[in-house]
Amino acid sequence: MRNIKLVEVRSELAAGTRGASLGIDALKVASLGKKSDFFTRFDPINVPDANNYLWKNNPYPNAKYVDGVYEVLGNVHDTIKALRLEKKFPIVLAGDHSTAAGTIMGIKAADPEKRLGVIWIDAHADIHSPYTSPSGNMHGMPLGMCLQEDNLECQEKKPTAEEIEYWEKIKKIGGDSPKINAEDIVYIAVRDTEEPENHLIKKHGIRNFTTKEVRENGVVKISEEALAILSNCDQIYISFDVDSMDSAISAGTGTPVPDGLTVDEAIKLNTELIKDKRVCCWEIVEVNPTLDSENIMAKNAFEVLESTTKSLVSNF
Secondary structure, three states: OOOEEEEEEOOOOOOOOOOHHHHHHHHHHHHHHOOOOHHHHOOOEEEOOOHHHHHOOOOOOOOOOHHHHHHHHHHHHHHHHHHHHOOOEEEEEEOOHHHHHHHHHHHHHHOOOOOEEEEEEOOOOOOOOOOOOOOOOHHHOHHHHHHOOOOHHHOOOOOOHHHHHHHHHHHOOOOOOOOOOHHHEEEEOOOOOOHHHHHHHHHHOOEEEOHHHHHHHOHHHHHHHHHHHOOOOOEEEEEEEHHHEOOOOOOOOOOOOOOOEOHHHHHHHHHHHOOOOOEEEEEEEOOOHHHOOOOHHHHHHHHHHHHHHHHHHHOO
16 A cells, blocks of 8 residues: 555635635535545645735736745645655645645655656646736646746736746746656646646647547546556646536636546546646646535545545555
């Protein structure tokens, strides 16, 4: 059995709506409804957040709460790096998706010589920068952070000097070099992108397995193809944003999008992918119970979490 460690990150600074910090507790409520012992089996680490910045004036329209985001990413990096150095397998429960950058930075810092692949299961590409983001919400920037990609070819915004200073500091967390290669990113179910992101996806040939492809070819084949793209990677990190699921079943998240995965497809996909021995970390993000009714999203997300963990345990 892998030495699993639950990591709880309640940050919601980088989301466009409030409430993602409550997602972890919503998952716990869902587990009680199922009479599951999941949260008694794994002792969690709680990463300090900086949600108190939400009560302060935000002077950063192109990189909202970037000062607090920088603080949180440093905390996540430190936690994940320490766990990986101890050969632990982090299962990360997080609020907004920006903190995934801290996870990637921590994995890379623990094993800087190992090539890291990323499977990003999400409705969004999250590869923006403060120079390109239409909203300035930093949960759309984690892959841009890890690639150290400003995408100035598609610049649409003019960040302030202070925003740029923080952005540069974020990109250097865990070392002043890209943490991943763009060709080592695989998207699944991404379907809501902006032109600057499309430019990078095309430029780097990043593969996106659409919901239609998942449905037509089956989860096993898509998983095999996704892992094959990362054949040169020594380690793989899987990030599962619950908005990868269809908006009909994902009201309880900040940015739901139609034409997504079903709960069953999400479960089968994650349970299949995590069987690969190179997977070193799995993360679930963006459950927001304040946007939901009867905790439906958290119930569905907990099904994915519990099933994926069972698959991980049974395959090691």
